[in-house]
Amino acid sequence: MTLELTDVTSGYGHADVLRDIRLRVEEGQVVALLGRNGMGKTTLLRTIACQVTAKSGTVALDGTAYTRSARIARAGLAFVPDDRGVFPTLTVEENLRLSARRGYSPPIDVAEVFPVIRERARVKAGDLSGGQKQQLALARAMVHGSRMILIDEFSQGLQPSLVHAVLEAARALASAGITTLFVDQSPDLPLDHSDRILGMEKGAIVLDEPAERLRSDPQRLGNLLVVS
Template sequence: MSLLEISGLESFYGASQALFGVNLRVAEGEVVALMGRNGMGKTTTIGSVIGLVRPRNGAIRLSGKDVAGMQPHRIARLGVGLVPEGRRCFPNLTVHENLVAAARPGVWTLARINELFPRLEERRDQYANTLSGGEQQMLAVSRALMTNPKLLILDEATEGLAPVIRQDIWAAIRRLKAEGQSILVVDKTLSELLPVADRCFVLEKGRTVFSGRPNELTADLQDRYLGV
């Protein structure tokens, strides 16, 4: 069953069209990779899903409900949790305050977060702006999980992090996958992304140019659509 289904999505910034009929699907319990070079429409697609960009045409269905153009807070309440590019933790709130600010009842509790990222428990009373970049990323992932989302969206969750922290984040993603969490993930680290993904969608100039299993994304296709 599809948790998220995007069909024929067209989005604009003013008069400039950014997406041209994008199609994408995330099934329940599936990890889907959204891929493409910089500027090809990945962030606009995510923005359209979460309500920050209002689509002009097409459909975005979450558990069968069309959410295209809906207000972001309403989409979040329907079960979408976002880990945004650049982390965007609340700088003047403590780790604990960040985690409980938007928390909703469910399987993800403070105790489970502390098990997933023990370092956050050690930093419980520190302000977010005093954390390292890696710790802030752990906090951003945890804050999204505390909303107990049906769909978790990770936008460049490992970008710019030290290798050891990247491994911690990927280990968390693999654990979430094993537990059946539905995830839409954008990341450039193909060596980590492809093994965890069930399916891949590649964007090129605002269009879906590939959809399929990771093993179908050949070296030629990677060079054509993902190479520098």
């Protein structure tokens, strides 16, 4: 699934957060979105998911423009917000069953990637730790049959070993044509596991480079993430 934003401006009320964003993400790519807090990363993901309405410009998947969250979700886009969005009164097993698309076999075994799936299967999601909820939310997106997954604050609450495992899972999904766009605060693992790195500053994309190119010049990312 290909994502394309054309001249997108969005925000909240009269305040614009994003200004004239142009962005294209190809099918099967793993793309990291980096930047300091307050630069517009979450608003960008919410705009792509049509949870924040673009004031101007278009958000398109495979050439079709969308303006409503329910329609873009049906088209194959899954959004994992920073509050994880799990159903707290349902068990881990029930959350997964509710999310799974009938007849769909994901290209990865989510129970192998996320220990919480087996270890806490009958525990209510509301009783999980923050990191466990993150595992469940990511697993739900991966069994849903989505063709594009957006993840806000990707590594928040995850142990380093799990961060690595999830990024490896994203690469496996990419080989099946599933696109992942994720927000993170640290550039280290994204550089090793992503195809592209996007950098945001003051509501604009100021960096869009292949990750391989930035590995030889990590200072460019460091400058983007330094708090002035």
